[in-house]
Amino acid sequence: MGTPQELERLFSPKSIALIGASNSIDKWGGFVSLHILKGGYKGKLFPVNPRHEHILGLPAYPTIADIPEPVDLGIVMVPADKVPEVIEEAGKKGIGGLVVITSGFSEVGADGAELERRSVEIAKSHGVRIVGPNTMGILNTYINLYAIGASVFPLCGCISFISQSGNLGTQMLLWAEKEGVGVDQFFGTGNEADITTIELLRYLARRESTRVILLYMEGIDDGRKLYEVLSETTRKKPVVVLKAGRTGAGARAALSHTGAMAGQADIFEAALRQAGCIVVKNPTDLLDMAVAFSYLPLPRGDGVAVCTLGGGWGVVASDLLIESGLELPPLDDEVISKLDKLLPPFWSRANPVDLVGQADLHIFTTSLHALLEPDYIDAVLTMGAFGSDEFMMRIADAAAELIPEITEKEAGEVKKFAAAIQREFMLETLNAMEQKGKPILGVSMSPRAKLVYNLNNKTLILFPTPERAVKALKGLYQYHRYISRVK
Amino acid sequence: MGTPQELERLFSPKSIALIGASNSIDKWGGFVSLHILKGGYKGKLFPVNPRHEHILGLPAYPTIADIPEPVDLGIVMVPADKVPEVIEEAGKKGIGGLVVITSGFSEVGADGAELERRSVEIAKSHGVRIVGPNTMGILNTYINLYAIGASVFPLCGCISFISQSGNLGTQMLLWAEKEGVGVDQFFGTGNEADITTIELLRYLARRESTRVILLYMEGIDDGRKLYEVLSETTRKKPVVVLKAGRTGAGARAALSHTGAMAGQADIFEAALRQAGCIVVKNPTDLLDMAVAFSYLPLPRGDGVAVCTLGGGWGVVASDLLIESGLELPPLDDEVISKLDKLLPPFWSRANPVDLVGQADLHIFTTSLHALLEPDYIDAVLTMGAFGSDEFMMRIADAAAELIPEITEKEAGEVKKFAAAIQREFMLETLNAMEQKGKPILGVSMSPRAKLVYNLNNKTLILFPTPERAVKALKGLYQYHRYISRVK
Numbered sequence: 001m002g003t004p005q006e007l008e009r010l011f012s013p014k015s016i017a018l019i020g021a022s023n024s025i026d027k028w029g030g031f032v033s034l035h036i037l038k039g040g041y042k043g044k045l046f047p048v049n050p051r052h053e054h055i056l057g058l059p060a061y062p063t064i065a066d067i068p069e070p071v072d073l074g075i076v077m078v079p080a081d082k083v084p085e086v087i088e089e090a091g092k093k094g095i096g097g098l099v100v101i102t103s104g105f106s107e108v109g110a111d112g113a114e115l116e117r118r119s120v121e122i123a124k125s126h127g128v129r130i131v132g133p134n135t136m137g138i139l140n141t142y143i144n145l146y147a148i149g150a151s152v153f154p155l156c157g158c159i160s161f162i163s164q165s166g167n168l169g170t171q172m173l174l175w176a177e178k179e180g181v182g183v184d185q186f187f188g189t190g191n192e193a194d195i196t197t198i199e200l201l202r203y204l205a206r207r208e209s210t211r212v213i214l215l216y217m218e219g220i221d222d223g224r225k226l227y228e229v230l231s232e233t234t235r236k237k238p239v240v241v242l243k244a245g246r247t248g249a250g251a252r253a254a255l256s257h258t259g260a261m262a263g264q265a266d267i268f269e270a271a272l273r274q275a276g277c278i279v280v281k282n283p284t285d286l287l288d289m290a291v292a293f294s295y296l297p298l299p300r301g302d303g304v305a306v307c308t309l310g311g312g313w314g315v316v317a318s319d320l321l322i323e324s325g326l327e328l329p330p331l332d333d334e335v336i337s338k339l340d341k342l343l344p345p346f347w348s349r350a351n352p353v354d355l356v357g358q359a360d361l362h363i364f365t366t367s368l369h370a371l372l373e374p375d376y377i378d379a380v381l382t383m384g385a386f387g388s389d390e391f392m393m394r395i396a397d398a399a400a401e402l403i404p405e406i407t408e409k410e411a412g413e414v415k416k417f418a419a420a421i422q423r424e425f426m427l428e429t430l431n432a433m434e435q436k437g438k439p440i441l442g443v444s445m446s447p448r449a450k451l452v453y454n455l456n457n458k459t460l461i462l463f464p465t466p467e468r469a470v471k472a473l474k475g476l477y478q479y480h481r482y483i484s485r486v487k
Numbered sequence: 488m489g490t491p492q493e494l495e496r497l498f499s500p501k502s503i504a505l506i507g508a509s510n511s512i513d514k515w516g517g518f519v520s521l522h523i524l525k526g527g528y529k530g531k532l533f534p535v536n537p538r539h540e541h542i543l544g545l546p547a548y549p550t551i552a553d554i555p556e557p558v559d560l561g562i563v564m565v566p567a568d569k570v571p572e573v574i575e576e577a578g579k580k581g582i583g584g585l586v587v588i589t590s591g592f593s594e595v596g597a598d599g600a601e602l603e604r605r606s607v608e609i610a611k612s613h614g615v616r617i618v619g620p621n622t623m624g625i626l627n628t629y630i631n632l633y634a635i636g637a638s639v640f641p642l643c644g645c646i647s648f649i650s651q652s653g654n655l656g657t658q659m660l661l662w663a664e665k666e667g668v669g670v671d672q673f674f675g676t677g678n679e680a681d682i683t684t685i686e687l688l689r690y691l692a693r694r695e696s697t698r699v700i701l702l703y704m705e706g707i708d709d710g711r712k713l714y715e716v717l718s719e720t721t722r723k724k725p726v727v728v729l730k731a732g733r734t735g736a737g738a739r740a741a742l743s744h745t746g747a748m749a750g751q752a753d754i755f756e757a758a759l760r761q762a763g764c765i766v767v768k769n770p771t772d773l774l775d776m777a778v779a780f781s782y783l784p785l786p787r788g789d790g791v792a793v794c795t796l797g798g799g800w801g802v803v804a805s806d807l808l809i810e811s812g813l814e815l816p817p818l819d820d821e822v823i824s825k826l827d828k829l830l831p832p833f834w835s836r837a838n839p840v841d842l843v844g845q846a847d848l849h850i851f852t853t854s855l856h857a858l859l860e861p862d863y864i865d866a867v868l869t870m871g872a873f874g875s876d877e878f879m880m881r882i883a884d885a886a887a888e889l890i891p892e893i894t895e896k897e898a899g900e901v902k903k904f905a906a907a908i909q910r911e912f913m914l915e916t917l918n919a920m921e922q923k924g925k926p927i928l929g930v931s932m933s934p935r936a937k938l939v940y941n942l943n944n945k946t947l948i949l950f951p952t953p954e955r956a957v958k959a960l961k962g963l964y965q966y967h968r969y970i971s972r973v974k
Contacts, residue, residue, distance in 0.1 A: 023890055023892045023893070025882050025886045025890070031882050034886060034890065037885075037886070037889050038885040038888075054891075056889060056890050057889065057890065061784065091920040105622070108831075108833035109832075112833075114943075128677040141709065150878050151878050151881030151882055163799075164799070165797065165798060165799020165800070165802070166797070167796065167797025167798070167799050167871065168797065168799035169799075170802060170804065171800075174877070174932070174934065175932070175934075177873055207536040218799070218802055230878035242803075244799065244802040245805050246806045246810070247805060247806050247809035247810060249806075249815040249839075250802050250803075250805040250806035252837060253798070253802040253805045253837070253839050254798075254802045254806075260644050260939040281806070281807070281952075281954075282807070282952065282954045283952065292794065308654075309654065310652065310653070310740075311740070312650075312652020312653070312654050312655035312703065313654055313655060313658075315652070315705055315732050315741045316731050318736040318739075318740045319731055319736075319768070320769070321734065322687075322735065322737065323733070328736040344595070345596075346594070346595035346596050346599075348740070350739060350740070351736070352736075352740050354740075390638075391638050394638030395521060396512070398522070398524075399512045399517075401525075402521060402524050402525060403510055403512070403521065403543050404541075404544045405510045406510070406512065414512070439542035445661070445662070445885045447661065456662065465769065465770065465771050466770075467768075467771065
């Protein structure tokens, strides 16, 4: 297990050697290097390739030894049989660590395993740390480092992700990019011949810019140590885990994929929960939980108020909340009398609250504050207001096209108003959340919606469906209970 | 209960009176009329409004009696207190039926309930059928009829949808539009003062262009009749049901929303299943199941082969399949030897099959056929190939921008190739499915993916996540079992 300084040098490098860099974009040495360049890495890059003077427009060096400056990290993209000698040269150069993208090691059989053993031996003798081999790569968005096999460029943020699958990891990063979710670091752990999931967890637990840790795991050698590290880490920050290989078929697939022993699923899951992890079953849930932990306060209890435009959604959301083990407390007279002043006489007078009618800023904001006020309400789920602009925009466009009495200018004003009121809904939601310190889970079902919105240096999240909002809220509440117990 | 001809006249009208049509797009009489116009309704439209000579550019009539031609259907958008006299006039004119959009009836209390009772009485005395009141509207895409309160314009297709919530219904239609899902008819049932969910089910059971029925239901008066109608209908075509108001909180909300008695949830759900319905819990699942039933053959058993690019996804998909009650049968020697010829020596030799390496058309197609061949495989789940073009496109763009040695033209060729191979993946999947008569569930996690693709007059569906594909497959299998049992 390395010192924090050792890993810091490796994962926040000031200079990188691209060993096996290539101008051919159908080769790993080509596209991984291209992604580093495209990402705008803030340090120095030294392509190493004996056959070209320039790689990706940068001066190339025939060997590692030829690089005229110190190098913190090497990205290794040479064929497998060349890897031991690259490690040797890297050691002599004083490189702190290597991300070995190259595959063809223990994952392909006994010969590969021997090559891997030999590589690690050489690395250890020189004090060179290794990520991989057979890794998809790493990200550190704080220094614009995208050293990875897939073209994914999520924004900088506070979520770090350790993945025992490269493809699953990069897919998650692609979703993060699409939804505007900010990422701090990513590690494809590959074969974990040297640096393991456990060591990375310990490293991220200490990293200040990481506020949430995601873990995709197929299996682990030392279950006891994993439990210890997770128990320590979850006291500092939430850890969301997708444990794959839960079933016989899944476990056999995991064994064949990463050679991981999946272990007995129910015991494993119970241990993860006891260690304070939030355990999810779908990759989508990993991202949703990460976003919820990044941008929402924790609810201090299980009482949820539901506020909708349209009764059907209130019924659906109520079912989902109750079925997930949360509660919809009845409203007291004070809250009801506040809402009486806003809503038509036939409103439900109960939780869920159907705001009936159209999206109105005053009604939306006032009812949000009224619902957040009582002690027995720990969170609000709101749907219908967000995304309602979609319909207004469409009506305005159709009117400009088809109604002779309506001018382009009038239609444009309707659209401007619709956009402005959406922005106000968002800002008022952020204000209310800040004032009351309770989470508000917004749902926007607009086709143009995304998970994360940045306004006035604040961040609002909107879930695309009620079921995803409910799952996320459940996770927040679980973590609140855990933290209250252990602190 | 009406005759089929009666409802046919109402729901496939040759002419429509827009009663209470308006040029103000912030009024229901404005935007509902606008949507009918925008949708391109194929019949004749007669706006009725005493204060304007033209509405939406069409000549308007002061009263219903002034319309110079026969009228099949009226869309009613006048204030609630005017509805009884509108029904009277419609009856005298010989209009077959009215879609009463207007709210303010039984959903707002005793006075409204009395108004509703009186309205239905008048309608019955004239033989005028009523949808609603308090309905979001109806669609019949075969005649381009979008008589609905929200701007949603899904394509024409084979799915019909009965919804006891207008907002939930229109949201589903918006999703359908976004994902390219074809819809036949939609009914917001509103207060069901005359035409009920049960009557609509019976009507859709007979309608040839409807191949799948979706039902969002909060409650029903006559459970026994519902059971009978559903049992008859499911023998002809699949019915997918989201029953809301399952929990105490949900049921109370439903009572307040539509006045529906939700009934005892577990008994209700058991009855729905026994009647052959596919029961789902989330609105998203409604749409996914509809699409699966529309475009995939039914699996004849529970044996699934998983085929991925990237091991992690195979592990995740295997877990999800097993946890949902499906099976991953081991592969026999014949299949393994076929795959041996395609794959590197270290491939897993097991189900799930990891195709390792890059997306290759020959490997993809040959392995698909090999996996579909044996009797013990009833369906294939494939992920990784679809959407892989996203990464190639991005690499090509970055290369054109950053690598001096690579020209725009070369990058363009890479992109053309990537697009072409995606198309081939799709066509080969459709071919294989047609040849073998077994469903192939593709997953594409590209940010640009949608559910439904049309190629060469065939339709391919791709799910955005493995969990949604697995749920859909499970639903198909359930329906297969039901149909085998009752036929």
